Amino acid sequence: MLFRFPTVSILTLLTLSFGVGCSTLKKADSVSSSNETENSSVSPSGDEEKILEPSEPADVVHVAEEEDGADEESDSEARPTSLKALSEDKVVLKNRILQVELESFGDEKQKTLGIYGNLKACRVKLASPAYEGDGTFFWDEPDDRISENWLSDGDREVKAFQAAVKVVELRKGHLQSELEACEKRLGGLSKKEGASLSATLTEGDGDNDERVHRFLCEYVKKGASLKEFLLQSFSRGILKIDHFNLSQEFLISSLQDSKQKNRSHGLMFMGWKLAYDKGKISLEEILFGNKDAAMINWTFPEKEKVSNHKVCLKKADGEWNP
Numbered sequence: 062m063l064f065r066f067p068t069v070s071i072l073t074l075l076t077l078s079f080g081v082g083c084s085t086l087k088k089a090d091s092v093s094s095s096n097e098t099e100n101s102s103v104s105p106s107g108d109e110e111k112i113l114e115p116s117e118p119a120d121v122v123h124v125a126e127e128e129d130g131a132d133e134e135s136d137s138e139a140r141p142t143s144l145k146a147l148s149e150d151k152v153v154l155k156n157r158i159l160q161v162e163l164e165s166f167g168d169e170k171q172k173t174l175g176i177y178g179n180l181k182a183c184r185v186k187l188a189s190p191a192y193e194g195d196g197t198f199f200w201d202e203p204d205d206r207i208s209e210n211w212l213s214d215g216d217r218e219v220k221a222f223q224a225a226v227k228v229v230e231l232r233k234g235h236l237q238s239e240l241e242a243c244e245k246r247l248g249g250l251s252k253k254e255g256a257s258l259s260a261t262l263t264e265g266d267g268d269n270d271e272r273v274h275r276f277l278c279e280y281v282k283k284g285a286s287l288k289e290f291l292l293q294s295f296s297r298g299i300l301k302i303d304h305f306n307l308s309q310e311f312l313i314s315s316l317q318d319s320k321q322k323n324r325s326h327g328l329m330f331m332g333w334k335l336a337y338d339k340g341k342i343s344l345e346e347i348l349f350g351n352k353d354a355a356m357i358n359w360t361f362p363e364k365e366k367v368s369n370h371k372v373c374l375k376k377a378d379g380e381w382n383p
Contacts, residue, residue, distance in 0.1 A: 145215030154222035155212050161229040162206045165236055176236040177204060183243040191256040192247065198260040201272050202239075203298035205232070211303040221307055224348050228295045228302040235296040270331070271368060273299055274361075277333055278373040283383055285356040287311065287337055288347050305344055312340025318360050319379030326354065334360045336381070358382060 147155060167175030174182070181200060188194035207225055211217070265272075276297060280290055294300040316327035316334045326340035337354035346352040358381040361367060364374040376382045 147213070147215050148219075150219055151215070151217070151222050154219070154226055158207060158212065158222070158225050158229050161226070161233050165229070165233040166204055166206060176233065176240055177202065180236060180240040180243060183240060183247060185260045185262065186258060187243065187247055187250075188260040189256070189258045191253050191258045192250050194260060196257065196260050197263070199263050199265060201265040202236075205298040205301055207301070207303050218307070220345065220349070224307060224345075225302050227348060231292060231296040232298060270366065273331055274367040275369060277330070278367050278369045281333075281335070281356065281359040281373050281382070283356065287342065287354040287356070288352075290335070291344070291347055307345035307348070308343055310341040310343045311347075312337050312342055312354055318358075318381045319362070319377070320381075322381055324358050324381065332362055 163173075163175065165175050166177045167173040180202065184200070185198055186192055188196065188198035190196050207229065212225075276293070276299065280293065291300070295302060311328055312326035314327070315323050315325045316329065316336055317323050318334065324334075324336035326338065327334055327336040329335075335356060336358040338357050339354045342352045342354060359373075360376070360379055360381050361370075361374055362379045364370040364378055367374060374382060
């Protein structure tokens with residue numbers, strides 16, 4: 062199965078996979094905390110692909126192709142796979158998706174920031190010398206709207222649009238809770254008179270390693286819910302609903318740790334191996350049904366790469382926890 066992203070493509074062998082994007086950084090810019098939008102772009106590094114896969118085989122091979130030409134279209138920019146017009150019920154759902162995303166991410170033409178832009182401005186203030194920061198700030202929250210190509214596909218099932226509505230509302234809720242937490246923290250601080258409200262900003266992709274590893278380390282524990290993992294990943298913009306089919310099944314095979322101990326019903330994600338008590342379960346069953354699975358084990362090959370690893374990775378590298 063082949064998924065394409067800007068200038069990078071992934072050829073996945075032996076198993077179904079989903080690309081979540083390349084970690085990228087852009088040069089630092091001086092950013093004011095005033096409510097202004099930014100138009101600078103981020104170029105994919107092409108260094109490493111992040112794979113979410115329904116596990117197994119443990120030695121599955123993923124081959125990253127060479128970078129394509131700059132003028133080759135990505136999935137989100139390509140023409141719709143169908144010229145069939147959207148039905149009335151799909152139009153209603155599409156409009157709901159666009160409205161929620163407008164509230165979440167704002168609109169450059171209308172000069173609105175949305176929750177996303179206000180969160181960024183709040184965190185810049187926190188990072189500024191006028192409050193508790195040193196004047197430097199790393200921003201890695203993704204602006205992950207659903208592509209127009211996906212939304213315009215008339216052959217897409219109504220259920221897929223309903224799933225997208227669920228996900229964009231989850232995303233909005235996450236951004237809102239992050240903004241409220243930032244404003245509460247800011248409200249508890251005293252502004253230093255005469256100090257700058259600016260911060261030097263470094264922007265990274267929302268799926269950068271540190272952000273994702275930190276989230277996974279907080280998530281993994283005995284009995285952790287597969288449904289919660291997926292919903293939290295969608296809400297944080299780590300996964301995108303338009304990269305999935307509702308019929309996609311998870312936990313379809315076994316995984317093996319560094320001591321060759323097998324666990325059934327697992328998935329691999331950015332080097333993490335997550336094993337659950339049952340499978341197989343489709344995305345549709347998770348989003349619209351009552352199906353779920355509970356985590357029994359997890360492992361990561363190089364725990365020193367996980368900043369909070371002492372909390373979640375107490376066994377040797379590559380061995381099953383807990």
